Amino acid sequence: xxxxxxGLLFVLAEFAAFTGxxxxxxxxxxxxxxxxxxxxxxxxxxxxVLALTFFTIWMIGDARQKGINPLPYLMLVLTTxxxxxxxxxxxxxxxxxxxxxxxAAHAARA
Numbered sequence: 001x002x003x004x005x006x007g008l009l010f011v012l013a014e015f016a017a018f019t020g021x022x023x024x025x026x027x028x029x030x031x032x033x034x035x036x037x038x039x040x041x042x043x044x045x046x047x048x049v050l051a052l053t054f055f056t057i058w059m060i061g062d063a064r065q066k067g068i069n070p071l072p073y074l075m076l077v078l079t080t081x082x083x084x085x086x087x088x089x090x091x092x093x094x095x096x097x098x099x100x101x102x103x104a105a106h107a108a109r110a
Contacts, residue, residue: 005093012086019083052077055085063088066095 022031035045056077063070068091076084 002093002097005090005097008086008090008093012083012090015086016083019080048081052081052085059085059088062092066092068092068095 026034035041056074059073059077060070063073073084073088073091076087078084
């Protein structure tokens, strides 16, 4: 496990814990009520939707290029937002680390 994966796992754990706390105290309906309470919170929600849309477009192309099935991660992003995006990034780093290890092993044999 490399430093990027450890950092992403730490951020994922902290954000997932905070999300769980918010959902426990406010519920899904309460969260959406707060997100649509006024123009300022709606702007933040729309900004998040735009950012996740751009991430998802990038993720689909990146996943195909790296030989990862993007569908499970697309579903995660659609249902969990940034948590799904972080899970994809962790998976992506794992695939990249395995490819680097494989190339190094191949070069050592040559």
